[in-house]
């Protein structure tokens with residue numbers, strides 16, 4: 001199981017409007033692994049995340065994506081989610097009027113009924129999330145507010161991780177979940193991510209900061225540039241990037 | 257990101273779930289309207305002379321009036337001569353004394369509508385005055401109510417048994433001359449409900465009426481009169497649903513509420529009339545005059561309504577705040593989908609000193625629908641210290657629908673305080689995607705957002721009704737995702 005390929009992205013080409021954003025991206029993620037994806041602004045990291053989650057308006061012109069051995073691109077976004085694919089959004093959206101806890105419970109129950117499990121009631125739900133709220137240091141007051149409405153940047157990100165902990169996805173794609181976090185919040189988020197690391201699950205961590213990768217140690221680090229992975233390595237690559245920036249990788253890629 | 261038009265139009269396809277016609281024999285008066293028809297209606301109902309004359313006077317006045325054209329709705333003109341003005345279930349002569357005696361076909365109809373009459377009535381302790389077409393055929397819980405001294409019966413019964421109350425209060429809130437439709441209603445009204453709560457009595461249960469429209473081509477002219485005597489309290493629930501058909505149907509009801517000193521009336525409506533098909537064919541024309549009169553000091557009238565039906569809705573439940581310190585409230589959710597046109601709102605007329613009113617209006621538009629809020633807050637010179645708070649929120653689903661608000665204020669007392677807030681929001685593609693990414697379907701996401709949007713109004717509804725209203729809203733917005 002541990003070595004099984006959970007996600008296979010082959011030669012993925014993606015166009016938005018008239019622009020090619022991903023230009024032949026290949027990435028294999030096995031269960032149990034944590035992959036970090038780094039890369040300059042606009043290189044296509046969020047695009048990759050959105051395409052994996054099934055967002056409209058991205059045209060896949062070439063390539064394939066297999067998830068759990070099936071064609072991911074055939075599935076609706078909610079089907080992907082129910083099969084354990086989770087996207088931590090770079091910019092979590094505010095949903096006025098919708099109770100945060102209600103959304104979370106609805107999400108959990110949608111997943112449970114897709115798996116043939118019974119839906120859980122409000123009481124069981126509160127029991128289930130209690131330690132997770134504590135781990136994320138979210139006050140219960142947040143559960144009763146509207147989804148992300150008026151949350152600070154850091155609170156939104158912690159809320160994303162709370163959702164991840166409750167849904168226990170098999171594949172988490174976290175898009176800059178560390179951006180905008182203070183030092184303490186960063187530790188909280190790292191603890192959350194680490195708590196879900198096990199041989200069954202995998203994570204793709206999109207980040208600009210090596211800091212997070214000291215707390216959540218990746219198995220692989222990739223550099224995305226102009227829509228393809230131009231270099232892969234391990235944690236040391238992240239450290240080098242932190243010190244030297246992307247220029248050397250870009251020029252290395254050019255000479256190849 | 258843009259909404260895909262094709263996908264959108266695919267999704268905005270929702271069939272009316274309660275569309276069917278029951279074939280109970282009808283006793284019909286041939287289509288057309290003249291003085292003889294008015295007299296015939298009155299005679300068939302064995303009415304006292306004062307009422308026959310009142311109808312005739314209303315009819316004569318109606319002849320001098322023109323249909324209003326100012327509402328933000330469009331419709332093909334109504335041919336008033338092609339409407340049949342009286343219909344009663346044929347087996348009325350041997351009127352049922354209890355539910356067991358009710359035509360099983362009728363009970364079946366209620367079942368289809370998800371209204372298990374007897375069950376609901378017993379379990380929930382709700383008295384149901386079931387109006388089938390124009391004439392009430394089943395009334396329950398009469399006994400418990402009469403023990404409390406509450407009169408709750410069909411309007412026709414009230415005419416026979418309490419003519420003095422009818423003569424005193426009928427038309428005292430909505431005079432026949434008030435508007436075109438109230439004049440028409442006053443001339444030809446068929447039946448409806450009557451409630452009288454005596455002094456100091458708290459009505460022991462919610463009073464509930466389910467209205468149905470059934471006979472093809474039969475205009476419906478309900479008349480409802482509710483009187484809360486001094487320091488009494490009553491909560492009245494009205495729910496509507498209609499069968500599917502092709503011709504547009506006219507409905508012009510009049511509802512009058514009278515609250516005397518220290519009395520309180522809560523009037524809740526959940527309306528689910530046939531809105532017409534995806535092309536806007538069929539559906540109910542709903543022109544209703546609803547008005548409450550806070551006649552006594554410290555009285556309170558609150559209207560709560562959830563509107564999901566009708567091809568055209570034209571409806572302004574209003575309050576006349578006559579008594580000092582009286583309170584008027586209006587909580588409304590109006591949903592318009594496909595080709596529906598909803599033009600609703602309220603009028604608050606402050607006459608007494610220190611009168612207060614609150615208006616919370618939530619409009620939801622989807623498909624190609626148009627939803628308008630029209631409000632008038634009028635403060636008379638006598639209304640020292642009057643206060644009004646108005647909040648109008650619109651929610652758009654898709655980008656082919658519209659929301660309009662026409663708030664108006666006429667203040668003739670400088671001590672009055674009037675506040676108005678308005679918002680328009682749209683269910684965004686980002687919100688939809690976010691929820692779908694969490695495994696929640698598009699439909700459920702819309703429902704979740706809509707229910708959140710309406711919460712302030714739903715919480716004003718009696719519990720049971722709130723659940724129903726929520727379900728109804730979900731049904732009427734099924735597929736309305738962009």
Ligand SMILES: Nc1ncnc2c1ncn2[C@@H]1O[C@H](COP(=O)(O)OP(=O)(O)OP(=O)(O)O)[C@@H](O)[C@H]1O
Nearest residue numbers: 016017021039040041042043044045046047048057
């Ligand atoms: N919907 C869209 N319409 C037009 N252009 C888009 C769209 N989505 C992405 N792009 C463009 O594609 C490129 C890649 O965007 P993407 O958000 O994937 O970058 P990123 O690597 O996540 O950047 P950052 O580090 O700033 O988050 C950018 O130039 C962006 O402007």
Ligand SMILES: [Mg+2]
Nearest residue numbers: 045046047090
């Ligand atoms: Mg990004």
